Amino acid sequence: MIRIALRMLVGDRLKYIGLVAGLAFATLLITQQGSIFAGFTRRSGSWIRDTSQADLWIMDPQVEFTEDRKAMLDSALLKVRGVEGVQWAVPLYKSYVQARLQDGTRVVVRMIGLDDATLTGGPPLMEQGSLDLLKQDRAILVDARDVGDGLKLKLGTDTEGPRELRVGDRVDLNEHETVVVGTFRRTREFFWDPVVYTTYSRALRMAPPERRSLSYVLAKVKPGLDPKVVAARIEEATRLRAQTGEEYEARSMDFILAKTGILPNFGMTIVLGFVIGVLVSGQMLYNFILENQRAFAAMKAMGASNMLLLRMVFAQVLFAAFIGFGLGVGVTAAVGQLLHDSKLAFHMGWKVPVFGGIAIVVCCLLAAFISIQRVLRLEPAVVFKS
């Protein structure tokens, strides 16, 4: 009878398509909003994920998130290197500086200074040039996306109009002349300021002089050791905070969510999407089952038990939910893939489709349970009424 139940479901093509489309739409609402929220929050840790060479991030204990500038004394680097279990440790500088382009365009940029010797912590992917070019005099690397946007020569010069920043162009960072030697690709971040890379010593020269200038120490743990164990040793020895990339990313994300109010604002949108999705799918399923009430009553008269009818209804519901959910997730994923390199924040990890699927199934079963009550209470004698 399960096959009969499914034939009843798909037999009326228009109604079936309508039902599946409704469920797909509900799924789209739930998973799309969830994916955008996940994408937004994930962007808060993009720079940390892009800086993947180190096992541990060591920073001032009061640092809350990635753009929080609370520098350490230079001696912190030596202290970290002296901790048992640390294979290597390098400095990393990060600060906001003012950039002035050739045509006078001014923009605030995030400047990252990499260890002079190893250039550890560099961008994930070079597009033009290579990381080694940073060792050249006055060299900086810029984001390939920023050259036409944040770092664009917007004002133009006497000889040419506004144009993209190019390799070879000069950029003044805090009144220090630098030269663009290459471009890189990074993962889109939550914050929008352009990012430039240079060497650590060059960054210190260009930055305002301060007693504390060391933003982070990046450390690698010796093979076979648990990074969290070594992190605890570093914290004990230096009184600094030592975290894995995942831990720092999570803490940074939590801070941004709390401070910006994204969670309640987006959460409201997600909840609304969920409620609408549930109502749409529930209503459609309820109507479908009611429309087949007479058929169920006839089957009851012919000897079908309530348990058999329940199995039939649940088979119909779960089948429709499965197809609708699959379509909805597919469309969401396709849109996300299409726009993956755009400003749309989108990330569909495993949690979004799993929780979305659970939501759809629960909603469908609830709708089925409510509508099946009428079927279960049906008097078979109704089939004798014309």
Next chain:
Amino acid sequence: MCRGVTKVFGEGDFAVQALRGIDLDVMLGELTLLVGPSGCGKTTLISVIAGILNRTAGECRVLGEDTSALPDRARAAWRGRNVGFVFQSLNLVPTLTAAENVAIPLLILGTDHRTALAKATTMLERVGIGSRARALPAQLSGGQQQRIAIARALVHEPRLLVCDEPTSALDHETGHKVMELLREVAAGPERALIVVTHDSRIFSFADRIAHMDDGHVERIETPSKS
């Protein structure tokens, strides 16, 4: 066998007595018509006989079983094994083919899908529309749909066949053919047929006619066969 069967719907001031002490015997091998005006209790009586409704009082044994004494699940199972229904509005599932509609009683009894469809197709051939086994009900005429309903009622070889107004929506000629079909295919020494009707054109097909009015069986006649 019904003795003093009473059925009351509702309670107190809103109680409606649909059956008032029905005495009726329906024999295996006979086609019995239940006739009477609308509202006289014909459908209620066949619902009680078929085990769909419980009686309020009296005694009713069908094929040796007092169905009102059975729990709901057992009663449903008994119906599934022993009763075939031809509903007035046919109640064919519009999205199932003729064969699938006919197979439903077998599938309810647990027959596997392939066997059920094969038996359904055979039954459709017996009722004369084997070539339309894969057609949807909407693609068939009223008479053909009625044949599907009859095939569905017989596919599981029930011992009691209950037909509710099988000819009411059909013209005289088609109705006549349906009754001939019932006589030919459904009637047999081990099966009882009960047909509810107020169509006097088919009286001649009956072995016995029970005339009902106001919840009573007024008289039972044996029509002459010409």
